[in-house]
Amino acid sequence: MTHPTAPLDGPGAVVGDLDETGLLELITRRLPHASHTLLGPGDDAAVVAAPDGRVVVTTDVLVEDHHFRRVWSSGADVGWRAAMQNLADVAAMGARPTGLVVALVLPAATPVGWVTAVADGLAQACGPHDVGVVGGDLSAGERIVVAVTAFGDLAGHPPVRRDGARPGDVVVLAGGLGRSAAGLALLEAARREDGAPDLEALDDDPCVHAYRRPDPPLTAGARAALAGATSLLDVSDGLVRDAGRLAAASGVVVDLDSAALVGDHDALAPTADALGARAWDWVLGGGEDHALLGTFPPDAAVPEDFRRIGTVHPADDGAPGVRVDGSPAPVAGWDHFGPAGGASRR
Template identity: 50%
Template sequence: MSISEGGEFGLIGRIVSRLGTSPSTLLGPGDDAAIVRAADGRVVASTDVLVDGRHFRRDWCGPADIGHRAAAANLADIAAMGAVPTALLVALCVPPGVESEWVESLADGLTAEAALVGASVVGGDTTASPTLTIAVTALGDLGGAEPVRRDGAQPGDVLALSGRIGYAAAGLTVLSRGFRTPKKLVEAYRRPAVPYASGPLAARLGATSMIDVSDGLLQDLGHIATASLVAIDVHRDAFDVPDQMRDAAKALGVDPYQWVLAGGDDHPLAATFPPGVALPAGWQVIGAVHDGEGVTVDRKPWTGGLGWDHFR
């Protein structure tokens, strides 16, 4: 059954029936607004928009995959502030001819990704649109801690990364060339594996700055360098490029470090820490902070692409 056959409120009812709940939700979908517990007294909030043909393609990703991607893009931003995600609000603009089952599967993906961090979808909106668009707002709780911002990096800090990087970009290149393997790379593009717990952990360890790497490592580190008025140098040999990625890069005529240093959509977390901090498992030193400005690779300018820019 298409959305136009079931109507707006029929669609909303089908979506709501598939949404879970979480301890932070005091009032979920069904009223004029949701009520989410904010024991800290502060609410961390972030919004992202995903547009069909721009951020995803329905012939490359199933609806549940797209739901996971949409939720992950926002939940990662909350984790990058050192907070724990608590809730998602989702606005869906969808062509009336889309099948209701497709939207239900999208809702399942959103719900499943949110559940990974103990959050839930608490509300949103739907409307008809010629272009399928998903707008997600995530809320989070700092738990009494101070947020980790982009402007706190200091010369002498170490730069570290938590999470996989380059996999999603490699998967995107594979798909764009008309292939569906290696499966590990394609699946990485379809569903991010975000190290959500690493954000609050980094905050407890005294991280001086942090960012969700969504558009490319070098480009996103540039935001920290600019906000903190420092220079950041990335050590290329800190990255262990897996064999599948190297093989795919060779077959496709791509430098694999272009995926690692400038590829997006994996959503690892990059953070700077004071020297001498013992980093736990899951965090790897990949560079250092210096006096100056800008981002370099092995103290030299990077001549490849820096990352994704919607208007470039």
């Protein structure tokens, strides 16, 4: 008597049950094909159209228990997040994202369903933006790692760099601040209380959603470039830290106006009060919302995606930096190799 074969991605199936070809087939059938994809998965390399003749390239990596925890992020959440943090970097150059490749390191005990969910999350993030997932790699290892390299097209205009801010420019922001950090704090607080977060209670929280699935303003970067932005940067490590990078590259002082950030603060204040935290710490130092920070000449018509949050001043004493309402801002934000690893991103 014969018995039906269990599906390779069914409940209980783990990566060690499959060979590489079988796992790749389960993954690639879920990945989106986009208009710039000339040749997708299946050959030694993919071919992506580059109408501009130049290609914007960026890469980033997520490591389990350093950047995410499976106990509170689904495979689809991790796939979404891995895509979006790279697509935001492309947008921050003033480019349109066109494609990405993904490499996965997977322990043999990793559930196959979790891996295919990563592919689903990649598709959910990329498909609506006409971004193709065109290939990648698989490897066995001791810890899950998701590495993404993304590509973009400049559509004929120069890249918008960090080093173009000039005294007199206005500082602008597209997107929100602090929500991802607040979501992480909620998850961490739940874990501290009983060893595992109450996922059912937190699933509908907007801050937890912002942590699991950041939604950067991907189309705003190209609009900023066309409107004459002098500098642009993805806020991945916190407003003050990333504004400091822009200031250092441009040799200027970035002075942030707290009044322009009150809305972000007030939206987070109830969560901060409940956790005994400071909402301003999340607004100024929280990363992974992937807002776009930029500068424009004072007479520029700033795109509607952006709001004005400060001004650029000369570094008269020779020390570029960041101020808030004219006073030096404390260093805040994520640093991979700083004391205690910065604010945990897990």
